[in-house]
Amino acid sequence: MAAAGAPLIELREVTKRFASFLAVDKLSFSVGEGEIVALLGRTGAGKSTVLNLVMGSIAPDSGSISVAGCDPSRQFKQLRGRIAVSFQTDRLLPWRTAVENAELGLLILNVPKDEARRRALAWLDRVKLRGAEHKYVHELSGGMRQRVSLARALAVDPSIIFLDESFSQLDHATARALRTDFKRIAAEFGKTCLFVTHRIEDAIEIADRALILTQGARIALVEHVTAATRADPAATAAMHERIAQVLGHEDADTLADAAE
Amino acid sequence: MTDDKAATLALPAPAALRPSALPKRGKFKMGQADALSTAAVVIVLLGAMQIASNFVPDYIMPPPATVLRATWDIVTADELHVLITLVRLFASVAFSMLLGIVIGGAMGMFGTIRPALRAVIVIDTGIPALSWMLLAVFWFRDPETRIFFILTVILVPFFALSIYDGIRALPRDLVDVVESFRPSRWQVLRFLVIPHVVPYVFLTMKSVIGYAIRMVVFAELVASASGIGSRMSLAQSTFRIDQVFAWTFLLVLLNIGLQTGVSMCERIALKWRPEVEVR
Incomplete structure (x- = not known):
């Protein structure tokens, strides 16, 4: 999958099982320097597992992960401060x-x-x-x-920031204000960011690219979000609908988000 | 308005939600209420002593006035013994706390030595205080060493087990956030473990102070010729029950004073923790 700059985060054919449960199935993607990528998916899609893998909290069963040139699970200390x-x-x-x-x-x-x-x-x-x-x-x-x-x-x-559903516990107004501030800061300081969320609006508002994951962390859809998309309510709504369709859930929370 | 809405509005609030169903808050703050309750209990006890002293001889139940006179005599003439007991208490409680924190910390952070340390602590808690006192008399000639030893072996398990439990209760979320910065083991200890177990240290301290006072007096009675315990023994052997009461009265005051001191230190050290009052 193409990325903006030189990839700072790169996953190749990464697989992770928990007992017989296949949490991540041959996942490959990269995040370029200064890029903000959202991993969007329903509960149980494997988003948090992917985040734990790139943070080095757990090691993959197969495949390779590179974060700032290091294997995060093996070179845990070398990512100190990065x-x-x-x-x-x-x-x-x-x-x-x-x-x-x-x-x-x-x-x-x-x-x-x-x-x-x-x-x-x-x-x-x-x-x-x-x-x-x-x-x-x-x-x-x-x-x-x-x-x-x-x-x-x-x-x-840090050169890389991971956000784990960082805005999902907040009310909509506070979440929106914080998303705007984060977007501004990330752009100003050129941070590379990978964030997982189940809220479509989070992804559209912050990310340069949204990877929509289904069960087993399989990438079902990739959406490129631009300033023009965000400025155009019709384009935003269409993107919202496409993502919601792929996610295909009747999750009340997400439907409520979509309705906004 | 629909009928349904009207019906809903007409319904009374559930009993549990009505203000009148909630217990009313007291007029006094928690600390004031505690002080007033203590004063009330003291007054009741003094009244009971006065009544009882009218029916039995003085050597069984002296009147409060006699006890107060004996207390004054002790405070003015035997203050050195009070000081000796206090120094013993401070030294042994402080050392027990430090040793308990080290042992509890090692139990919580080093899985390899945890079973051995835990076994030692659990066995220690099963040995009666009296056994330690008698053994100390055999093992050590110096009274100070005896008392220090007795109090240490009795108090260390309280601190060690409490600190161990504190470390086990560390929220995984906080461990994750600190570890996300890739800290050294010392930094985990400094930024996470030590601040987290401070409330456990205070809780244990408040729990063991009364017990430690009883134990130091008991140890002095068995193993020393100075201190409050030995003076109580002397009072008992010379049939000065007023002095026994006076020493007891002073010990209770000492306990209240120390508990208050620890609570004040706790409030300062744990100012980050909001006071919660359950209604």
Whole structure:
């Protein structure tokens, strides 16, 4: 599958089974430098397994994976500082304030404390959290927490960011605002991003390319999204419909998203 | 309005949702309520002592005034023994806490040595405190060593098991997020494990303080000629029941004071944790 720049993430014929369950079946795709690719699929399609494979949390049964030139499961430590993840839930450490959470990755990368604090504050500012830097997690709203989570991922200045359903727990207005901010930041800093989602609107609004997966993480459809597509409501609606048709589900959540 | 809607609107709210069905919040905050309850219990006990002392001889139940006089005598004349007991208590509880954290941490983080350490701790919890006291008298000549040893072997398992449980209760989500940055083992400990187990340390500390006070007094009674335990033994052998009550009264005050101190430290250390009151 073609990618924008030189591929930073590349999967070739990757297969992963859990006992007799075939989670990923000979999946191949690549993500070019600076590209944002969405993996869209229903629950159980294998999206999270793909993400775990590229993050190196699990190893494939067959096939090869390359992330920034490394095998993520075998060269786990070599990707230190080069990748970052933003999860479905904020996963903030409750004993740390917003800024302390944002600087966590930097401290793990042994960035001096003052420098880490300066960079964390700058990122909190970019995700529009000025004034909430010293609040504890329980004092932040769901949207604010997800923004801190995003700042934590971006603060380490990774070349690759993985988003795991990062906007799906938020209400539609907050999710939309956060998607817009992420898109702006990713473009400004040239981040390569692979994100999994089950929400069609997430994919259309952020991704340059959406891979629609069916059972076994088989790619059933590839949609290229451009600024022109996003600007044209009719084109967006048509793309929405094509994706929904491939997914073919009556999932109330997704239908509700589609209706918006 | 349709009939269905009208019917729905006419229905009363479920009993559980009506404000009157909810228990009313008290006038006082949790800390104030605790202090008031403690004061009330003390007043009731003093009243009961006063009534009982009218019916039995002084050597069985002295009146509160006599006990208060004895307490004053102790505070002004025997303060060195109180200090000795406090130093023993602090030293042994602090050391037990540190050793317990190290053992519990090792149990939680190193799978290879976990079974052996767990076996040692479980066997230790099965040995009665009295056995340790008697063994300490045989094994050590120095009273300070005896008391330190007794308290350590009794208290360490509480901390070790609590810390081990704390590590086992680490949310997988938080482990994943820290590991996504590819940390060293020390960084996992520093950024994740240690902050996560701090509440467990405080919980254990609050649970063992009263027990530790009882044990140090008991150990002093068996293994030392100084400290509150030995003075209580002296009071008992000279039929000074007013002093026995006075020492007991001081020990209760000591316990309340230490519990309050630990709770204050806990509030400062765990300011990130919201106080939740269940209605």
